[in-house]
Amino acid sequence: MNESRRIQTLFTDLYHGHPWLDVTLQDTLGKITSEQAAQHPIKDGNSIWEIVNHIIAWRQNVLRRVQGEVLEIPENNYIEQIIDTSDEAWQKTLETLETTQKEWLYFLSTFNEANFINEYPRNNLTYYQHIHGIIQHDAYHLGQIVLLAKITNP
Template identity: 75%
Template sequence: MNEAQRIQALFTDLYHGHPWIDVTLEDTLSRITAEQANQRPLKNGNTIWEIVNHIIAWRENVLKRVQGEVLETPSNNYIEKVEDVSEEAWQQTLETLETTQKQWLYFLSTFPEADFEKEYPVNKHSYYKHIHGIIQHDAYHLGQIVLLTKMVK
């Protein structure tokens, strides 16, 4: 197994496999309704839905970075109020998250090992560090989502 395959396994485990932390994005989010996802149990905190949209946007951002695009991160850090709070819109959000999962797995299946050493010019971090960073980012926010699910009704 090469490094890209090992990283694919980490992405898969965290999304819907058997990660060491014993919770996954797919399983956790599949039990949340649109109404729950849009609740704000912490006055100055984010909703689950805002966090999921943030995860999606950062997955897309980092994927573009490691494909050679230079991006400007928006000042809102991809945290925006959700306008359409219907169940259909929530399901579409979950489908978009799944699409980013498929995009990452495909990208890693075609990624040349030598490119792990390439640097993103804005912050000088290697592509390897960016790729592991997005997995860490997903796990960090999954923890927030798990806590928020205990607070929503």
């Protein structure tokens, strides 16, 4: 198995497979209602929904980076207040996350592994480090979501 395929497996496992940490984005988020997702159970903390949008935006950002774009990070670090808290809007957010999953898997299936050593000019980290970093970012925020879900639905 080549490295891109191994990384695809890591993306798939964390999203809806059988990861070592035993929780997935899809299973966890699929049990959360729009009402739960919009709650702010921790003072000055983010909602589940804000975190999911943050995950989506960073997945998109890093994908564009490893495709050669140089990007600015917004001051809000992709954390924005949720205005529409309807069930439909929550489903659309989950669909957008699914879209980023498909985009990453497609990218990795077509990626030239010789480009793993390319460096992103803003931080001099390699594409390989960025790709693993986004998986780590997803896992980090999944942990937050699991805890927030327990608080919002005891």
